Amino acid sequence: MPDTRLTTGEYLVRLLESYGVELIFGIPGVHTVELYRGLPATKIRHVTPRHEQGAGFMADGYARVTGKPGVCFIVTGPGMTNIATAMGQAYADSVPMLVISAVNSRDQLAMGQGRLHELPAQRNLVAGVAAFSHTLLDPAQLPEVMARAFTVFNSARPRPVHIEIPLDIIVAEAQHLSTDAWPLPCRAAADPAAIARAATILKGAKRPMIVAGGGAADAAAEITAIAERLDALVFMTINGRGILKPGHALTMTGNLGMPPLLDALAASDAILAIGTEFGETEMYPEPKPLSFGGPLIRIDIDPAQIVTGLRADVPIVADATLAAASLLAALSETRKAGDGAARARAVREAVAAGLWPACRTHGKLMEIVARALPDAIVAGDQTEPVYAVNQIYQAPQVRSFFNSSTGYGTLGYGLPAAFGAKLGAPDRPSVCLIGDGGLQFSVQELASAVEAGIAVAVIIWNNSSYGEIKTFMAERDIPQIGVDIFTPDFLGLARALGCEASRPASLAEFESELKASVIRKVPTVIEIRAGSPFAESLAA
Template sequence: MSTRNGGAAVVETLAAHGVDTVFGIPGTHNLELYRHLVACGIRAVTPRHEQGAGYAAEGYARVGGRPGVVLTTSGPGLTNAMTAAATAYAESQPMLVLSPGVPTGTEGADLGLLHETKDASGAMDRLVRWSRRVESPEEAADAVTEAFATFRGTRPRPVHVEVPLDVLERAWGGSPWVGAVTAAPEPDAADVRRAATLLARARRPLVIAGGGAVDAAAEVRALAEALGAPVATTVNGKGVLDESHPLAVGAAVRLRALQKATADSDALIVVGSELGDADLWEGRIAAPAVIRCDIDPGQLHKNCPADVALLGDAATTLQALLAALPANPTSDAFVGTYPTNAPFVGTDGRAARAGELREACRAEARGGAGAYEEINAAVRAALPADGVLAGDSSQVTYLGSVHFFDVLAPRRFCYTPGYATLGYGLPAAIGASLARPQAPVAVLLGDGAFMFSVQELATAVDLRLPLPIVVVDNGGYREIRDQQETRGIPPVGVDLPVPDLASLARAFGALGVRATDPGAVTALVADALSADRPTLIHLKTRTE
């Protein structure tokens, strides 16, 4: 067997694209991928479950802005990672999943081979942007290069490459190559002028920034300040405008106060969001004049038809829009543009309007938050400004962190509102820690979500991550219990015994402490950030 083989074709091409970290579990059938990692300078991180590998890769991509790469073995290794791949698709995160497959010529033969799967690539193709089964080492290298091309210039979404076992082992004498960067579409100049006219005439402009705007933070701020427009975000857009900025409303799109404000505005611009039900919670976004900006043409009229549709990359499109605005969009609007380090200065009451809207949204969110606001404030007080928070499909996240944990920049908040998976928070935090090793990371989630991926404590211990993991004890599945009560259903399958999580953490080699007062969490998190290993903080308190 040549050591420069199909496995080398894949791994060398990963390295050529700047990959230095992969997440996965070695198995019988993917060893020819693992053979080449060290020589190519790629670090292999081994979670304790392939789903955890996928969530870690998603967190890595979300925080680092670089594609997450997952290596699985065939059969169950791949199927274990499918939920994470589907999560990345729903949340528009770049992920490359690589797996071995049955040997060439045995597809669908039902021979009883180890890990044999009826149609692994076909199954993945139903979940991701595309899935491809290759037929040669050369084609394997090309598929990896094409995968990275799909992450640039288009809406980022996961892809899968299946490499048959015989192809992994076949000799390869080629060289890795990097394809040309895919050019993002540019908006039509006439449409930009139409949008600029609408915004310049607006007396009550409003901006909604979604996940597609995370790399256009400077442009969103410049536009908001030029117009004096409040900025609300979706969950995936959280932090696109520093949430301490006077024009920031926060991640409030699902709140009725914000939805009413959009209906009352005279010009609404939506940047990089599909405005789906996962964002709106059965609400609706509508305005007399709607401008949509998106890199995906299929999103420009989805859920809220656009009066002006701007197809293009968010940063480039907003730059064009800013250039088309008059120096003074309205007689009493904000004058000029401001560098990102300049203080915010206004000439009318629009900042007050933004502040009033923010307070109305917070008051609405506070009605369902209970103690979750206090818990989030305690963690926020301990985490430095540049810190990253990872949450989960837990009440403390979507009722608490979304609204009450302010972040000062994009790519600082890990949560999956669309696919709403459980078990995401801890492995995503591991991926985030590796993507931004200089930034402190914390986890805040419920006990139900934590138990989905408790095994990844071992991964965090292996990596010696100073990771605070705050687990709010709700005694099982509190959200589903609440829904059962609302429907008049007696609680079934939701009240669960919770282990002694502090002792469990210590058994994994982590630190473990207990708390009953949210006020004690700040000091515990601060201590955990300077520890030489992860710290689990088991918080047992009333959360209703």
């Protein structure tokens, strides 16, 4: 008779499919192979990175573009320590990620017997970069634990969740369990009294300002309508770019640490902040204390965040879209006539006048990218081009511009994140902005992209050094040790890994390579050498 027994590993993938999971990033190992047994019975696609950190960064890029959790299957021990950095980046930027790992059998946990991949307490190790970390001690717990995880992703502040399954539980029988997804709680609506207080303040304001962060990405239509109704200036954080469409008259550029933005905050008589931490990583190159000229209204899904850092005069714990819709309904239907567009233009002009030369160089680079690849998703690393375009870039829509210069600040992020983004939005161009130093953290993922048929334009800014750190050391009269690094032949390396690769000599060649990248089936690696005639032409 055929074996009809359903193991917990097989049950798990069916349960994930019922929650809408379409893609899993993972590297099979002897402790996780049983998670793979049931995959052929589902429609879930599996992508194999070359390092668990790459798996996490791919899941991160996928999640940022889709708004859905990126899912990873990770081996016990070294797999979990490898992915911990990616979880840290996702935790800092509120990105939904589900990491499912194995762990030693229940009778072996914490015994210190030198088992394969054994850690004293694997769950404790990753708990600090997860909304929660759970050890599954019985198959019957899995439906409830999975519902908790997807409630975090759907109804709370999204962050990584880790579920570890002991080896004896993975093979335990689970055919008696339902594969139906649990109904998830609705997102939190705003307190009507708090909305009324906020509306009163904003209606009475003559110089209101809105600060919109990544937590407000799904409220773009409502925030745009509020801004236009109030004639309010709007600053979008890096993860909030695209909430207002490019060229909108009320948009401000720069970052909140720049004098024009600090002045705008101080001159505003009401500030509406939605889905933002006011993080110091937004204020490159030097964070500054913020001072507001009027009451601060703060909307956030996380009640702890709303009382962190800055005192809110009107704290509103709610989903950004629901709160913004309620606030819009409470405001007057009549659009305020005012000088908001003129004030926003003045801020943009003041920011432009104070920008450093690299902003002009890389601003031109991004103009060519936008012309060649309209509606592109841009995933960036920690590198000069990213720090520069963070000050001026206006994304074509939300969930289209993100990088590791925010939050945790991880090198090597941009390449796998761009791959994950492309998998999440296969019909849109995807671009990676990365430096030679950051690329060497994750260059092996080019092979996984070739294998998976992921077409991404990878733009390398090659200055043969950790350039930002080198400059930082020089400015402080610190010996520049460890920052001038050997860089390989990136074009030869890319071709050896199966990619297309070029070093354009002109703006026209650069644009041509970008356009070609979308019709290829593999990554297109485009190297720009700092100080080359082509790089100098960008600065002209």
